[in-house]
Amino acid sequence: MNQVTASAPGKLMLLGEHAVVYGCPCIVTAVDLRVKVTIEFINNNEIIINSPNSVRNITLSELQQPHKYPRDTAFVEAAVENFFSSNNVRSGLNIKTEGPKTSYGLGSSSAVTAATIESLSKLFGLNLPKKQVFEQSYAAVLAVQGKGSGFDVASAIYGGTIYYKNGGEIIEEMEPIKLPIIIGYTGEKVSTINLIDHVAHLRSKHRTIIDGVFSVITETVNSAKLKLLNREWEDFGELININQGLLDSLGVNTEKIAKLIWSARSSGAFGAKISGAGGGDCIYVVIDPNKEKGIEESLKSAGAFLVPFSTNADGVRIEV
Ligand code: PMV
Numbered sequence: 001m002n003q004v005t006a007s008a009p010g011k012l013m014l015l016g017e018h019a020v021v022y023g024c025p026c027i028v029t030a031v032d033l034r035v036k037v038t039i040e041f042i043n044n045n046e047i048i049i050n051s052p053n054s055v056r057n058i059t060l061s062e063l064q065q066p067h068k069y070p071r072d073t074a075f076v077e078a079a080v081e082n083f084f085s086s087n088n089v090r091s092g093l094n095i096k097t098e099g100p101k102t103s104y105g106l107g108s109s110s111a112v113t114a115a116t117i118e119s120l121s122k123l124f125g126l127n128l129p130k131k132q133v134f135e136q137s138y139a140a141v142l143a144v145q146g147k148g149s150g151f152d153v154a155s156a157i158y159g160g161t162i163y164y165k166n167g168g169e170i171i172e173e174m175e176p177i178k179l180p181i182i183i184g185y186t187g188e189k190v191s192t193i194n195l196i197d198h199v200a201h202l203r204s205k206h207r208t209i210i211d212g213v214f215s216v217i218t219e220t221v222n223s224a225k226l227k228l229l230n231r232e233w234e235d236f237g238e239l240i241n242i243n244q245g246l247l248d249s250l251g252v253n254t255e256k257i258a259k260l261i262w263s264a265r266s267s268g269a270f271g272a273k274i275s276g277a278g279g280g281d282c283i284y285v286v287i288d289p290n291k292e293k294g295i296e297e298s299l300k301s302a303g304a305f306l307v308p309f310s311t312n313a314d315g316v317r318i319e320v
Pocket of ligand 1: 013016017018020106107147148150192196276278281
């Protein structure tokens, strides 16, 4: 095989963000915002990465030395580097990445990393099991951004809806139940790393309190998991509202997010909360199906862009 294409989905964090960085569980569903990576062998000692915004050339020997990652191609480059060293292989490669123009903070970095490792695994004939694709992808993400729980990487690889804990110590694939939700984008981009640092700072000052918040978040995650499996959406909505209050206490809410959340709740949604680090990006709303149109209208008039992707998407896969 001389050329392989793999694709991987984005993710929507349902509950457990921030606490998951400290070893607590979270629930995440994959969204059908797919990123594609095509890789072929070439005969010179170079890695060429063609991303929609730039082209990067790096020789195999430069790749082995400590170097800075360019912003546009950082995750692909780190994935190749990690794949080579983990599996003791090497080759010149031509790589092309494709994805949606806007990713709404729904996990395009983890998706491109997972799709790169999966393509390489197939191209080199290794056919790595999912857990190894996860470990090598997570290591690459950490090489670029230094922190993160890895929940987004697991979601890109396993797809569906998963219960996740501790750097992949638990990756439980849940029954793929259709979620009655709407995703709203705030239009504001944020740095996840800054928000992780903000929570770390708060915890360094008020450790017992913040650890208490994390332990209540864990209760909401575990209760919401059962409600989800039983399709008890009203109760699930109540639990995400509680979780939202806890995220607010961590200082990751914003006026815009609060406005969108309240517009949905006031039009009869069962619940609404931040998805992910907060500070902007996306919220999601658990709807009463009878009130869907009204909820959509009020979200739009409060300034949300409704993100049209379905949930429970397939994990990373080879495209033919
Ligand atoms: O902002 P997102 O969607 O990348 O989510 C970040 C979630 C955190 O728990 C804050 C960080 C992490 O890596 O788990």
